[in-house]
Amino acid sequence: MRITFFGPPGSGKGTQAERISEYYGLEHISTGMLLREEIRSGSKLGVRIRKIVESGHLVSDDIVNREVIDRIERIEDYLLDGYPRNLSQAKRLDRFLEETGKPLSGAVFIQVPVEEVLKRLTGRLVCACADGTGFSSEYREGDICRICGKPFVRRSDDSSEVVRNRLDHYHNLTMHLEEYYRGRLLSVDGVGTVEQVFQRIMRALRPWA
Ligand code: AP5
Ligand code: MG
Numbered sequence: 001m002r003i004t005f006f007g008p009p010g011s012g013k014g015t016q017a018e019r020i021s022e023y024y025g026l027e028h029i030s031t032g033m034l035l036r037e038e039i040r041s042g043s044k045l046g047v048r049i050r051k052i053v054e055s056g057h058l059v060s061d062d063i064v065n066r067e068v069i070d071r072i073e074r075i076e077d078y079l080l081d082g083y084p085r086n087l088s089q090a091k092r093l094d095r096f097l098e099e100t101g102k103p104l105s106g107a108v109f110i111q112v113p114v115e116e117v118l119k120r121l122t123g124r125l126v127c128a129c130a131d132g133t134g135f136s137s138e139y140r141e142g143d144i145c146r147i148c149g150k151p152f153v154r155r156s157d158d159s160s161e162v163v164r165n166r167l168d169h170y171h172n173l174t175m176h177l178e179e180y181y182r183g184r185l186l187s188v189d190g191v192g193t194v195e196q197v198f199q200r201i202m203r204a205l206r207p208w209a
Contacts, residue, residue, distance in 0.1 A: 001026060001208050002072075002102065004080040006177050007110035009166045010117040010124075011190045012197055016110065017081040019198050024209065027071075030081035034067050035059055040128075054156050056165030058085060058173070065092050076102070086173040090180050105208040106184035107177065108201060112191055114167065121163050125152040 021028035084090040127145035
């Protein structure tokens with residue numbers, strides 16, 4: 001199975017992608033995580049990417065297309081999380097997949113209203129070792145991470161001004177994917193407990209599994 005998850009920031013893409021990819025044995029490829037890795041590496045490119053991510057804007061298509069295509073070239077089954085994020089990325093991905101004869105099974109759209117997204121993101125505390133993914137409380141012991149011993153902090157792009165930019169890009173660019181993927185799109189209600197949303201996605205995915 002080759003699928004992509006898209007939805008607003010904070011809709012639970014990372015949380016659900018981790019569980020679904022583990023269940024189906026898919027490689028979980030998150031462009032947000034790949035970009036944060038590049039930032040942590042301290043490379044010149046990482047310094048450029050940091051400025052863009054921390055202002056809530058989108059990193060250039062060339063950079064993210066290359067990151068993703070380099071990885072999926074060598075694998076059969078994967079779950080893309082947060083990619084594609086605009087029409088040009090979606091078309092580039094499809095062109096590449098047509099060449100390889102391994103098209104995407106489809107796209108999962110996780111729908112969560114803005115008020116809920118704002119509540120989740122402004123309340124989120126993460127530790128770098130969990131990369132801001134998953135239920136942070138699993139790793140927390142007081143304000144310290146049980147795995148690496150470092151303190152929990154806000155993700156650097158979760159301030160209200162930056163979240164506003166991220167939401168603007170979502171509404172102006174990413175939302176068009178709903179139309180683009182028509183006919184190979186599963187829309188899932190992302191409000192509820194993590195387990196409830198997981199079960200909904202599992203049910204929806206059955207035809208592609
Ligand atoms: P990225 O890291 O992908 O961030 P995002 O899409 O803005 O979304 P988040 O990761 O914040 O949220 P999520 O939907 O994964 O939800 P999560 O599971 O974490 O991208 C970061 C940046 O990188 C972008 O802004 C851009 O600059 C750049 N970038 C990335 N991809 C790019 C691309 N393709 N092109 C160009 N630039 C790109 O959950 C959020 C919180 O809610 C957590 O605290 C979680 O514990 C909690 N939660 C999850 N599910 C539930 C639930 N059911 N109920 C209650 N709380 C929940
Ligand atoms: Mg994420």
